[in-house]
Amino acid sequence: MTEEQAKELLQKYLDQQASPEEQKKVEEWYATLPAKDVELTADQKAVIGEQMFVQLKATMYEKPKRNKVLKLQTFYKIAAAVLIMVTLGLMVWKISSPVKPVGNQVTVVTGATERKRITLSDGSVVLLGPAAKLSYPKVFAASSRQISLKEGEAFFDVAHQEKRPFTVHTTSGIDIKVLGTSFKVKSYQASKQLEVAVVTGKVAVSNQKGNLGTLVKDEFLTYDKSAERAAIRKIKPVAFIEFAFDGTTLDQVISKLQYAYSIKILLNDSTLAKLKTTASFSSKQSPEEILDIICSLHHLKFNGSKNHKTFNIYK
Numbered sequence: 001m002t003e004e005q006a007k008e009l010l011q012k013y014l015d016q017q018a019s020p021e022e023q024k025k026v027e028e029w030y031a032t033l034p035a036k037d038v039e040l041t042a043d044q045k046a047v048i049g050e051q052m053f054v055q056l057k058a059t060m061y062e063k064p065k066r067n068k069v070l071k072l073q074t075f076y077k078i079a080a081a082v083l084i085m086v087t088l089g090l091m092v093w094k095i096s097s098p099v100k101p102v103g104n105q106v107t108v109v110t111g112a113t114e115r116k117r118i119t120l121s122d123g124s125v126v127l128l129g130p131a132a133k134l135s136y137p138k139v140f141a142a143s144s145r146q147i148s149l150k151e152g153e154a155f156f157d158v159a160h161q162e163k164r165p166f167t168v169h170t171t172s173g174i175d176i177k178v179l180g181t182s183f184k185v186k187s188y189q190a191s192k193q194l195e196v197a198v199v200t201g202k203v204a205v206s207n208q209k210g211n212l213g214t215l216v217k218d219e220f221l222t223y224d225k226s227a228e229r230a231a232i233r234k235i236k237p238v239a240f241i242e243f244a245f246d247g248t249t250l251d252q253v254i255s256k257l258q259y260a261y262s263i264k265i266l267l268n269d270s271t272l273a274k275l276k277t278t279a280s281f282s283s284k285q286s287p288e289e290i291l292d293i294i295c296s297l298h299h300l301k302f303n304g305s306k307n308h309k310t311f312n313i314y315k
Helices: 003-014 018-030 042-059 071-096 250-261 272-274 287-298
Strands: 104-110 116-120 125-129 133-137 145-157 167-169 175-178 183-188 195-199 202-207 211-217 219-224 227-235 242-247 262-266 276-282 301-302 310-314
Touching: 003 018, 104 287, 125 310, 145 262, 167 183, 195 202, 195 211, 195 250, 202 219, 211 219, 242 250, 242 272, 250 262, 250 272, 250 287, 262 272, 276 287, 287 301, 287 310
Parallel strands: 145 167, 262 310
Antiparallel strands: 104 133, 116 125, 125 145, 133 145, 145 183, 167 175, 175 202, 183 195, 195 219, 202 211, 219 227, 242 276, 301 310
């Protein structure tokens, strides 16, 4: 049931137009609402109390139809319906608002049609999809970067930090570990499968029993939760990312490209490493195309191996 359908059902209940089955559904639903877990400020309580009083007062003094007196049972039903609607509002309010940090941890939840862009403390970017929940530290530890995708779909563009591995944990017990790359994870608790798709770089996917597979650019892993079995296949690119270099040294550019494309780039002269590069590229470009442009900027040459996995840059 969507949020809009839920509101319509509650309104029918409030207007006493709901069928017996619908009334039962609303009352059973109300019994499961975790209203006690909702924390409110004094101002919020005052506003909600005022709303309930106004609606109940209007109902009590409504002119009776056909000389029928409003029964106490009906009053209680309407009061319960108003309380349900208020509680639903609180739940939506609580879900759609950013959750306050608890200590060093921050939890972000998106609504049914909402998307969010989150920049982490290391410069990594997360694009969080609808109906998703993500938990991460305000500041990462010195030796590792741990983040939890508790529900939904997210695209990660991870800043390359060789000495601080980046790990995404999921509620399915699947972990995705990278050093610097971009990839997409789809992990819904209600779904039988978990999915990981790599846009650039390389990621290792594992569970408690061990490594399930290592994915490189344009590879896609599906994990069957029931059978605890993973399958990897090639896919069309799911997204593209931009590489922007502004006065970046050639060795830093090479490091980024190596992780993005899972390739090896060698310099035949160590002095070339300090050359500065200012240019922008996209992951839709091939490594050869990017290297050709970079070498043209510095009047250099390059060649590659037959499998297009190793490249040499020289004068």
